[in-house]
Amino acid sequence: MTDSPGKAGSMTLSRVSPREGDPPITPELVEDHGLSPSEYERVLEILGREPTYTELGVFSAMWSEHCGYKNSKRLLSLLPTVAPWVIQGPGENAGVIDIGDGLALAFKIESHNHPSAVEPYQGAATGVGGILRDVFTMGARPIAILDSLRFGDLDTGRVRYLFSGVVKGVGDYGNCVGIPNIGGETFFDRGYEGNPIVNAMCLGLMKAEDLIKGEAEGVGNPLMVVGARTGRDGIHGATFASAELSDDSQASRPQVQVGDPFTEKLLLEASLELIKSGHITGIQDMGAAGITSSASEMAGRSGNGVEIDMDLVPVREPGMTPYEILLSESQERMLVVAKSGSENEVRDILAKWELEAEEIGRVTDDGLFRVLEGDRVVAEIPSLPLTEGCPTYEREGVESEEIRELRCTDLTRFNEADADQSAAFLKLMGSPNIASKSWVYGQYDTTVRTGTAVRPGGDAGVVRLRGTRRAIAATTDCNGRYVYLNPRSGTLAAVAEAARNLVCVGALPTAVTNNLNFGNPLKPYIYYQFREAVLAMAEACKLFETPVTGGNVSFYNETNGVAIYPTPVIGMVGVIEDVDHITRHAFQNVGDTIILLGDNTDELGASEYLYVMEGLVAGEPPSVDLLRERGLQHAVLAMIQHGLLHSAHDVSEGGLACALAESALGSGENPLGVEVTLQDAVPVLPLLFGEAQGRVVISCDPRSAGEALVFAKRHGVPCRTIGKVVPSDEGFRIDGRATTLEADVEILAELYFRAIPNLMDGARPS
Amino acid sequence: MKVAIVTFPGSNCDYDLYKCVQLIGGEPEFLWHRDVDLGEVEVVMLPGGFSYGDYLRAGAIATMSPIMDAVKDFAKSGGPVVGICNGFQMLCESGLLPGALLRNRSLLFSSRDVLLRVENTSSIFTQEYESGQILRMPIAHAEGNYHADDETLDRLEGEGRVLFRYTDAEGKAVDSANPNGSARSIAGILNESGNVMGMMPHPERAVESILGSVDGLGLFTALLSHLSPLGTV
Numbered sequence: 001m002t003d004s005p006g007k008a009g010s011m012t013l014s015r016v017s018p019r020e021g022d023p024p025i026t027p028e029l030v031e032d033h034g035l036s037p038s039e040y041e042r043v044l045e046i047l048g049r050e051p052t053y054t055e056l057g058v059f060s061a062m063w064s065e066h067c068g069y070k071n072s073k074r075l076l077s078l079l080p081t082v083a084p085w086v087i088q089g090p091g092e093n094a095g096v097i098d099i100g101d102g103l104a105l106a107f108k109i110e111s112h113n114h115p116s117a118v119e120p121y122q123g124a125a126t127g128v129g130g131i132l133r134d135v136f137t138m139g140a141r142p143i144a145i146l147d148s149l150r151f152g153d154l155d156t157g158r159v160r161y162l163f164s165g166v167v168k169g170v171g172d173y174g175n176c177v178g179i180p181n182i183g184g185e186t187f188f189d190r191g192y193e194g195n196p197i198v199n200a201m202c203l204g205l206m207k208a209e210d211l212i213k214g215e216a217e218g219v220g221n222p223l224m225v226v227g228a229r230t231g232r233d234g235i236h237g238a239t240f241a242s243a244e245l246s247d248d249s250q251a252s253r254p255q256v257q258v259g260d261p262f263t264e265k266l267l268l269e270a271s272l273e274l275i276k277s278g279h280i281t282g283i284q285d286m287g288a289a290g291i292t293s294s295a296s297e298m299a300g301r302s303g304n305g306v307e308i309d310m311d312l313v314p315v316r317e318p319g320m321t322p323y324e325i326l327l328s329e330s331q332e333r334m335l336v337v338a339k340s341g342s343e344n345e346v347r348d349i350l351a352k353w354e355l356e357a358e359e360i361g362r363v364t365d366d367g368l369f370r371v372l373e374g375d376r377v378v379a380e381i382p383s384l385p386l387t388e389g390c391p392t393y394e395r396e397g398v399e400s401e402e403i404r405e406l407r408c409t410d411l412t413r414f415n416e417a418d419a420d421q422s423a424a425f426l427k428l429m430g431s432p433n434i435a436s437k438s439w440v441y442g443q444y445d446t447t448v449r450t451g452t453a454v455r456p457g458g459d460a461g462v463v464r465l466r467g468t469r470r471a472i473a474a475t476t477d478c479n480g481r482y483v484y485l486n487p488r489s490g491t492l493a494a495v496a497e498a499a500r501n502l503v504c505v506g507a508l509p510t511a512v513t514n515n516l517n518f519g520n521p522l523k524p525y526i527y528y529q530f531r532e533a534v535l536a537m538a539e540a541c542k543l544f545e546t547p548v549t550g551g552n553v554s555f556y557n558e559t560n561g562v563a564i565y566p567t568p569v570i571g572m573v574g575v576i577e578d579v580d581h582i583t584r585h586a587f588q589n590v591g592d593t594i595i596l597l598g599d600n601t602d603e604l605g606a607s608e609y610l611y612v613m614e615g616l617v618a619g620e621p622p623s624v625d626l627l628r629e630r631g632l633q634h635a636v637l638a639m640i641q642h643g644l645l646h647s648a649h650d651v652s653e654g655g656l657a658c659a660l661a662e663s664a665l666g667s668g669e670n671p672l673g674v675e676v677t678l679q680d681a682v683p684v685l686p687l688l689f690g691e692a693q694g695r696v697v698i699s700c701d702p703r704s705a706g707e708a709l710v711f712a713k714r715h716g717v718p719c720r721t722i723g724k725v726v727p728s729d730e731g732f733r734i735d736g737r738a739t740t741l742e743a744d745v746e747i748l749a750e751l752y753f754r755a756i757p758n759l760m761d762g763a764r765p766s
Numbered sequence: 767m768k769v770a771i772v773t774f775p776g777s778n779c780d781y782d783l784y785k786c787v788q789l790i791g792g793e794p795e796f797l798w799h800r801d802v803d804l805g806e807v808e809v810v811m812l813p814g815g816f817s818y819g820d821y822l823r824a825g826a827i828a829t830m831s832p833i834m835d836a837v838k839d840f841a842k843s844g845g846p847v848v849g850i851c852n853g854f855q856m857l858c859e860s861g862l863l864p865g866a867l868l869r870n871r872s873l874l875f876s877s878r879d880v881l882l883r884v885e886n887t888s889s890i891f892t893q894e895y896e897s898g899q900i901l902r903m904p905i906a907h908a909e910g911n912y913h914a915d916d917e918t919l920d921r922l923e924g925e926g927r928v929l930f931r932y933t934d935a936e937g938k939a940v941d942s943a944n945p946n947g948s949a950r951s952i953a954g955i956l957n958e959s960g961n962v963m964g965m966m967p968h969p970e971r972a973v974e975s976i977l978g979s980v981d982g983l984g985l986f987t988a989l990l991s992h993l994s995p996l997g998t999v
Contacts, residue, residue: 171875175906176816178778262776262819354775443875445906447971447978448814450782455978464976466785579976 016380019321019373022053029053033060034243039391046385054371055379057323058386061289062296065555068390071521072553075394075534079548080541085510086549091301093134093214093285094204095549097511099575101468104208106140109148109201109476109515109571111554115256116198120165121172124198125259126331128173131202133285136268137334139212139275140204143451144463145174147184147200148476148515148569149440152193154432154759159188162196164760169259170200171443176261177268180452181444182461184476188432189611191480194559199515199552201571203474205465212275214284216298216306219365221281221340223295223308226274226350226357227267227333230291231316233257234329244520244558263332263355270353271334277349279342286333292326294335295361296369300387308361309372322371322378337363395521397528407485407605409618414604415683421741424613425657428689429748431612434654435755436668457667458585459504459650462576471576473507479653480565481606482621487532490606491568492624493693495540497652498572503633504648504696506581506640507574512541514551514570519563521555529566537568543626544633546572583640585649586666587674592646592725593705594676597632598695599718600656602686608653609689622693628717629694635715636696644704644711651695657688657734657741659697661748664725664732668753671745676723677735684739699725767792767993770807772837774799774828779814779851779970786970787811790986799831808993809846810837812853814906814968824867824909825855834860846890846989847962851907854954854964863957863964864922865914871947875908879978880945880967882930882953883937889956891963892929894988900937901930901981903972905945910966912948912955919949930954930965 030040081089088096094108112127147170152159234257284294299306310322338346350357371379441456454462460475477498483490499509519526557564605619651659665671712719728745769787773780787794818827841847849857857863884895930953934943939951954965969982
């Protein structure tokens, strides 16, 4: 390509010519490409002329919300991103932290909500594929997956179809590539009826020195596409993901990509081998906006230019236009910058894994993103304005009056209510939000790679680090109901719960990746939710010293104008110093003392109780005191590190009664009973089922109880012995001042473990 | 004990097997599906995973790999061959073991711990277990429903070639303990000459207490003592 136009390095933009058959650029066409009139003005300024159809497509993708973060960037800049252990913060394919022993952890979470809403199986599968690639392009070998899922209530066939399709998609992809799923969450509420949330998180392990970035370094170095061929699938997926859904969205199924986990596994091995070989200087996943984003972002990050020829891209079918090739989101592809002269070595490595590597262009020094079709220049755009010049906005944010009223709902009647707590308790234990999710993770390989020390179903998943005493813990958390009713305290609660879950397994919370799932940010009440959530996240992450190293924003989660609950999912990772500290949520021994850390309160707002028993999403969500949360976390961690605890479990949905039952039932193999006495002057319903924050149920040998209480006091954490673990045939019993809650353990187990399988038409994950 | 672990495109338990063989003091070595020569190995292991994406049928395409001729020759000459999960499927597909593995009766991928009763303690793979011993180890498969005609099943049982059966904690082969619908709750079998075995559960994932069980160790140490009876490894 020595004679290619523009090689001179000057910004000559005149040779770009429209292709025959390209539609003329009209205001309608611009609008169809999701660009506002003022954004189009900016395009004209950058180019100094009218864009070609191909260029319009490129701007449309790069300036979509999905790639350009135009409505989120300014607020996201307020998140804490720096700490001595952060090696790579936001802006790369994944964040990277130092975890000691010369090892580094790459991790990131990403959404695939829109595709999953129209094609659940492929949508979810390719979501997993994309997040795996984000991690292994950093040079890290994926060691664990988590999935954070939300659906409508399981009483409609459509929701069951979405639920089963998504779970199968997440499972099939991860199982085939051979990465264990170690946790996550699944939540059901009518607020997600039209728009399921599918967020997938991946952790990868590497030696700190093996880090590689997505940069186009070295003028003259060849750009190579490796992996699968480019087809017509997923064209404009990024733009599709940046608009609301409607009843017509089923017609968008062709915009959903199709995954091939077998090719992904080969690509994973080939990529890691390539990186180790030293024959490449940069590598980037072709995710949203395909070749366009990967090539332009690599150029943008390095300050160089790139020149690529669409005639050289291996395609699946003849007759694809540059527009289609540039915007295809065909899966399992990577863009690699090889060292000049190493092209054959790169090809050999790919060939070993039965994959193709094709040279499609070079790194240039002119700062331009130039696309050729043979001799013709079909696009020529300055890289930096393309990748960084997307206009960003701060929108008007005003709370919805309707939601404010819901929050102010008077719930005092539930304080006097003479409700049948035992019946309510049984109903809650069989609610899909509290019931065991083994129907979900029973379809996920959780033990491959022989590293999983705590499997899904506990407070957090744990993977041991071979050759060290350490282990990594990870969790995803967010209660969208809380955030809906109060974006600020709901987001504080999400960060606090994630950290609490990590300390419950014995880990020190270390860093965060976030997935911000919201409605249309152009609506003031949605932008209000977004702003409040990001500000609260910044505050909590600063206090917990868990910097945000990256993440994903998913706006426009709306169907026919109805938005999902704002759902800022927190993916948090922590380090366990010694595998001997690993602690689980299940009670271990009959006779062990049960201790409650934290205070019971009369807060019943936003609870699962109200949803299940009254059909209500209302009231003030439980308040969060970050300083007390931090004290609690330090106390639990200190107790665990001193070997005092036999179990630790965070109190969340369903309140204290359900938390005790979850610890009693464990995995179901050795269920135990409990005898607990509560003396609190708190009304019965909030006492049993209120979701007051900052509480952890721990158990220990009776001889260690005194010492545990001393640790709690030292950290200023309210604590008391509330009872003991008894054999299962002695039942589950909580005595309050005015009431007694009693249940048969076998019945609890049946409700808890069979609820979801029974709802899924008796489909058994045997 | 020199152990060849064959990696096919899509294998994903090869690394776990490698670490497991190392753990018991064996010498693991990866072979690639395109290799044609096994070299000086004493045991061949076919790992779990999704060889060739499980396209066509699980394990079917792997049987066409160049290395499988060498594996067949090795088996015919009496060399010990172990197939786990996808490896078991390959052994059935290639005719080294009888029967076939159908889709789980739930039609879902199934990942969980199962309990196995040891049915035969005289094989070179199970001689370190006690008869009737109950083992805990994970399964993770979508096609583990062992199937064969009644005559074959009768033969397998009559000749002591059923190595493991899915049971409950009391050792009863009840239907509720059968995770995939396998005929007669069969989890692992032996060939006629006693040198080729396949099983769906993953013993290599049950070799350290931090993983939840060490019950899989016995299978690997049994091979070790079989190959070096004087403990000279």
